[in-house]
Amino acid sequence: MMKAINHILKISLLSLVTAFAVSCDVKEKKETTDKEVTTKDTAVPTDLKWSERMMLSEIHRFPEASKLDFVDVPRWSYTNGLVLTATERVYKKYPKEVYYNYIYEYADTMVTKDGTIRTYDLDKQNLDMLKSGDVLLYLYNKTKEERFLTALHTLRSQIDTQPRTSDGGFWHKKRYTNQMWLDGLYMAEPFYAQYTKQFSKGEEATKAFDEIVLQFDLIQQHTLDPTTNLLYHGWDESKEQQWANKETGTSPNFWSRAMGWYGMAMVDVLDFLPEDHPGRERIIEYLNQYAEAITKVQDSKTGVWYQVLDKGAGNGNYLEATGSCMFTYTFTKGVKKGYLPEKYLDVAKKAYDGILENFITVEENGVVNLNKCCAVAGLGGNPYRDGTFEYYVNEKIRANDPKGTGxxxxxSLALDK
Incomplete structure (x- = not known):
C-alpha cells in the first residue's frame, strides 16, 4: 500500500516539476518574443551616440537621399550635400554600409552614365548647387567612376563663368544681381578649395586659392558691422535692392543661420587651403573675431542662439536650432584644429547641452527630432523678402530641417557626444 502511495507521490511531483519547467519555458519564450517585437519596432537604437542616432533618423525619414528636404522628386541641391557630408563623416567613424550606401545612391540617382547632373542648370549660376559637389569629390576618390569626374568638372566650370561684383566677389545667383550672401561662402568655397587641392597644379592652383581667400576678404569688408563684429546676411553692390542700406548696401539684420553658414565655411575651407598660403592666417583672424562676436549674443540661460542674433528680446524672436547647431560645430572644430582658444570649447559644450534640452525630442521608436528650425530665409525674390526683423521671425518653423540635422x-561627432 505504502509503495503505491509513494509511486503516486513521485508521479505527482514529477508532473509539477515538468509543468513548472514548461511554464518557465513558455514565459522565457514570451519574454524573448516581446523583446524581438520591441527591437523590431525600434527604428533607431537608443544606445548609440547622437551622431548615429540622428543620421539613422534622417535615413528613416528620407530613405532616398535625393529626396531630402521634404521633396517628392529627386533633386540636386545644397541640403543633400550638407547632410551627406555629415553622413560621410559618420561613415568614417562608424563604417557601416548603410551610411555609404546612402551617399552612393544619391550620386547614382543624380548623375547619369555620361556624367550629366539631373536637375542641375549651369545657366542659373547658383552657388548653392556647388555644395553637393563635395559628395562627388568623396565618391570619385573611392570609386574612380568617370561619370563622377565629368560631373565634377561641370560644377567647377560654373566658377569660371560665375558673375562677379566689380571687386571679384561671386554673385550668390545670376538672378540676384550684384549680391554677395554669407550663405554663398559655405556653398562654394570648401568645394572650390577641395577641388583645387585635388586637381589643380602650379599657377592654376595659386590663382584659385587666391580667389577663394578673396571671397572671405570681401565678405568681411562689405558685411561686417564694426560695432558688434557680427556680419549682415547680404550685401548689394548696386544698393538698389529694397533691403539694401543706401550707404553701405548691407541687409538690415544679423540672421543666425547666415552667420552659421559663414562659420562653417571658414573652418571647412581651412582643411584644404595650403599651410603656407598668406590668406590662411587672415581667415583664422576672421574666425577668432567671429567667435568672440557670436559668444556675446549667446543666450546665457539656454546656451543657444536666437533667430535674429542681437534682438533676443524682440517680439516674436525665438531660440533657433539650425544656427545653434552650426555655431556649435564651428566652435568645436575651430578649437580642435587649433584655430580658436580652448575657452570656445566650453561655449560649444554649453550650446550642445542647450540643443539637447531645447530642441531634441525622441519618439517611441527611437527616431530623433530636431525642432524649432527656420525652414528657409533669404533676400529679395518673389514674394519679396525685405530682411526686416519681422520677416525673419515670421518665416516658417519646422522640425528636422536638414540645414539643422546635418x-x-x-x-555631435566633433564633440563625440
Missing part, C-alpha cells in the same frame, strides 16, 4: 550630426 550640422547637429557634425557637432
Amino acid at each position: 550640422p547637429f550630426v557634425m557637432a
Whole structure:
C-alpha cells in the first residue's frame, strides 16, 4: 500500500516539476518574443551616440537621399550635400554600409552614365548647387567612376563663368544681381578649395586659392558691422535692392543661420587651403573675431542662439536650432584644429547641452527630432523678402530641417557626444 502511495507521490511531483519547467519555458519564450517585437519596432537604437542616432533618423525619414528636404522628386541641391557630408563623416567613424550606401545612391540617382547632373542648370549660376559637389569629390576618390569626374568638372566650370561684383566677389545667383550672401561662402568655397587641392597644379592652383581667400576678404569688408563684429546676411553692390542700406548696401539684420553658414565655411575651407598660403592666417583672424562676436549674443540661460542674433528680446524672436547647431560645430572644430582658444570649447559644450534640452525630442521608436528650425530665409525674390526683423521671425518653423540635422550630426561627432 505504502509503495503505491509513494509511486503516486513521485508521479505527482514529477508532473509539477515538468509543468513548472514548461511554464518557465513558455514565459522565457514570451519574454524573448516581446523583446524581438520591441527591437523590431525600434527604428533607431537608443544606445548609440547622437551622431548615429540622428543620421539613422534622417535615413528613416528620407530613405532616398535625393529626396531630402521634404521633396517628392529627386533633386540636386545644397541640403543633400550638407547632410551627406555629415553622413560621410559618420561613415568614417562608424563604417557601416548603410551610411555609404546612402551617399552612393544619391550620386547614382543624380548623375547619369555620361556624367550629366539631373536637375542641375549651369545657366542659373547658383552657388548653392556647388555644395553637393563635395559628395562627388568623396565618391570619385573611392570609386574612380568617370561619370563622377565629368560631373565634377561641370560644377567647377560654373566658377569660371560665375558673375562677379566689380571687386571679384561671386554673385550668390545670376538672378540676384550684384549680391554677395554669407550663405554663398559655405556653398562654394570648401568645394572650390577641395577641388583645387585635388586637381589643380602650379599657377592654376595659386590663382584659385587666391580667389577663394578673396571671397572671405570681401565678405568681411562689405558685411561686417564694426560695432558688434557680427556680419549682415547680404550685401548689394548696386544698393538698389529694397533691403539694401543706401550707404553701405548691407541687409538690415544679423540672421543666425547666415552667420552659421559663414562659420562653417571658414573652418571647412581651412582643411584644404595650403599651410603656407598668406590668406590662411587672415581667415583664422576672421574666425577668432567671429567667435568672440557670436559668444556675446549667446543666450546665457539656454546656451543657444536666437533667430535674429542681437534682438533676443524682440517680439516674436525665438531660440533657433539650425544656427545653434552650426555655431556649435564651428566652435568645436575651430578649437580642435587649433584655430580658436580652448575657452570656445566650453561655449560649444554649453550650446550642445542647450540643443539637447531645447530642441531634441525622441519618439517611441527611437527616431530623433530636431525642432524649432527656420525652414528657409533669404533676400529679395518673389514674394519679396525685405530682411526686416519681422520677416525673419515670421518665416516658417519646422522640425528636422536638414540645414539643422546635418550640422547637429557634425557637432555631435566633433564633440563625440
